[in-house]
Amino acid sequence: MSDPLSLVRFLLTESSHVTYYHLPVKNMTSVQMSAKDEMVEQFLDCASRGDLAKVSTMISHSSQLLNESGRQGWTALMLAARNGHFDVVKALLLNGCNKDLVNKSGQTAHGIAKFWGHRHIARFLASSGDVAHHGILPSNKLTENETYFSREYLNRMSDKRTDLEWLSAKQSSSETVFIVFHNSDPFVTAEPEDIQPKLKLYRFGRDSVKEVLHQSDTMVIFLGVEKQECSPSSPGSKEDGLIAWFALNTKKNPTESLKVTGSDSFFLSGPMPRLLMLNEDEAGIVAQARSVLAWHSRYSFCPTCGGKTKVDEGGYKRTCLTEGCRSLQGIHNTCYPRVDPVVIMLVLHPDGNQCLLGRKKAFPPGMFSCLAGFIEPGETIENAVRREVLEESGVTVGPVQYVSCQPWPMPSSLMIGCFAVATSTDIKVDENEIEDARWFTRQEVIDALVKGDQAVFFMPPRQAIAHYLVKHWIGINSNL
Numbered sequence: 001m002s003d004p005l006s007l008v009r010f011l012l013t014e015s016s017h018v019t020y021y022h023l024p025v026k027n028m029t030s031v032q033m034s035a036k037d038e039m040v041e042q043f044l045d046c047a048s049r050g051d052l053a054k055v056s057t058m059i060s061h062s063s064q065l066l067n068e069s070g071r072q073g074w075t076a077l078m079l080a081a082r083n084g085h086f087d088v089v090k091a092l093l094l095n096g097c098n099k100d101l102v103n104k105s106g107q108t109a110h111g112i113a114k115f116w117g118h119r120h121i122a123r124f125l126a127s128s129g130d131v132a133h134h135g136i137l138p139s140n141k142l143t144e145n146e147t148y149f150s151r152e153y154l155n156r157m158s159d160k161r162t163d164l165e166w167l168s169a170k171q172s173s174s175e176t177v178f179i180v181f182h183n184s185d186p187f188v189t190a191e192p193e194d195i196q197p198k199l200k201l202y203r204f205g206r207d208s209v210k211e212v213l214h215q216s217d218t219m220v221i222f223l224g225v226e227k228q229e230c231s232p233s234s235p236g237s238k239e240d241g242l243i244a245w246f247a248l249n250t251k252k253n254p255t256e257s258l259k260v261t262g263s264d265s266f267f268l269s270g271p272m273p274r275l276l277m278l279n280e281d282e283a284g285i286v287a288q289a290r291s292v293l294a295w296h297s298r299y300s301f302c303p304t305c306g307g308k309t310k311v312d313e314g315g316y317k318r319t320c321l322t323e324g325c326r327s328l329q330g331i332h333n334t335c336y337p338r339v340d341p342v343v344i345m346l347v348l349h350p351d352g353n354q355c356l357l358g359r360k361k362a363f364p365p366g367m368f369s370c371l372a373g374f375i376e377p378g379e380t381i382e383n384a385v386r387r388e389v390l391e392e393s394g395v396t397v398g399p400v401q402y403v404s405c406q407p408w409p410m411p412s413s414l415m416i417g418c419f420a421v422a423t424s425t426d427i428k429v430d431e432n433e434i435e436d437a438r439w440f441t442r443q444e445v446i447d448a449l450v451k452g453d454q455a456v457f458f459m460p461p462r463q464a465i466a467h468y469l470v471k472h473w474i475g476i477n478s479n480l
């Protein structure tokens with residue numbers, strides 16, 4: 001027994017497996033146990049013996065049992081962790097028990113699992129979503145908070161947008177990458193090597209888009225340069241070694257003027273989910289390009305005076321051509337691309353074990369998602385969450401916690417993802433906005449994520465931040 005920890009373990013118990021009743025017992029005989037105490041005792045005993053079926057049944061009848069403690073402040077999670085019952089630990093966490101509670105010796109379930117050598121349980125307890133705010137809000141310490149459309153593949157180099165000489169040199173460089181849009185749909189190519197084909201942006205060279213580039217109705221947007229690990233090869237010289245990217249958009253279908261090699265390439269048109277088939281690196285480029293292009297297509301004239309405008313700053317500004325227009329003085333947000341902030345929230349039941357999801361009439365049958373709504377002028381994120389939830393479901397909300405966000409280029413939203421804790425539970429649906437809203441239990445949500453269409457409902461795809469929020473609440477971002 002070379003490891004000193006092993007010796008301590010050996011001295012503490014002669015068997016490798018203790019039951020709850022081997023733990024120090026408080027003065028039981030003088031205390032008449034209430035029915036509730038008895039149920040807690042039974043629950044703790046099942047957890048310490050690893051009786052998953054019984055633990056699950058008891059939680060489904062009374063979720064309050066989850067954080068109850070018995071002798072010496074030991075909870076079910078601590079007992080399951082002590083005795084190496086991984087499946088019970090997992091079930092308790094999935095059902096929202098608080099893993100941060102400590103027993104009278106100041107140990108958490110994690111500390112106990114580590115001490116008793118159940119390393120897989122200790123690892124799991126360390127990595128799964130923490131439970132804070134009285135066990136309802138998961139921690140926002142995210143291991144990975146990247147959402148689809150959010151990866152920054154390019155360095156935007158906004159300082160170069162006003163450098164006309166540099167922009168023009170880059171447009172004629174053979175290194176430069178052009179991506180082409182038609183009515184805001186990107187030209188893509190299927191990646192044949194994938195089993196489930198992912199779409200890749202078709203990267204044109206200068207010569208393949210020459211004709212399109214010089215058409216009068218083509219919109220040209222400077223997107224940025226490819227990120228480089230080291231600084232440019234010859235700083236200061238004309239050839240800075242930076243690979244620039246531009247997006248082109250045409251109103252007329254430009255396919256005939258484009259030089260395309262290979263067969264499986266096309267404009268990705270059609271309803272929204274199609275844009276979710278891009279690879280993750282390029283989804284961010286499309287989010288950027290598509291939002292700016294959508295802004296140009298909707299703001300053809302000056303919003304202040306109705307006059308004609310010209311495109312400046314590599315496609316990032318429209319300047320009014322009417323002399324004396326108010327938009328020419330000071331900074332005007334009508335001159336720059338717009339972003340609409342939207343709050344999207346997973347509302348958690350005060351019992352910590354259910355969440356509120358709703359469905360719009362336009363959703364496919366059976367799909368439920370997080371509630372969402374546009375932020376209004378003069379409103380904070382928190383107030384927008386509370387107002388939208390109340391308007392759409394009649395539920396009142398207390399604490400709001402920011403989790404993550406996602407650019408949503410349909411046409412130009414920024415989805416701000418939050419958790420919110422409900423302070424009332426009665427639902428009164430606003431039928432103008434949504435068709436239905438319900439509380440779903442953790443188990444129903446887990447089923448929806450795991451079983452797909454065999455569950456009672458289904459979730460939006462993994463690329464949507466709604467899916468991400470639900471997964472994060474359950475704790476599936478770790479190793480479940």
Ligand SMILES: NC(=O)C1=CN([C@@H]2O[C@H](COP(=O)(O)OP(=O)(O)OC[C@H]3O[C@@H](n4cnc5c(N)ncnc54)[C@H](O)[C@@H]3O)[C@@H](O)[C@H]2O)C=CC1
Binds near residue numbers: 433460466
């Ligand atoms: N990525 C994701 O997981 C999800 C994204 N969404 C997106 O969130 C956005 C907002 O959600 P909704 O429930 O529709 O918002 P909402 O609950 O505020 O209702 C939309 C209505 O608000 C009005 N409105 C107020 N400000 C507006 C603005 N700036 N632009 C357009 N309409 C405005 C319009 O009458 C519109 O019909 C939608 O565009 C939707 O595509 C919604 C759910 C999931």
Ligand SMILES: [Mg+2]
Binds near residue numbers: 372388392
């Ligand atoms: Mg609304």
Ligand SMILES: [Mg+2]
Binds near residue numbers: 392
């Ligand atoms: Mg809404």
Ligand SMILES: [Mg+2]
Binds near residue numbers: 374388
């Ligand atoms: Mg609204």
Ligand SMILES: [Zn+2]
Binds near residue numbers: 304305306320325
């Ligand atoms: Zn004007």
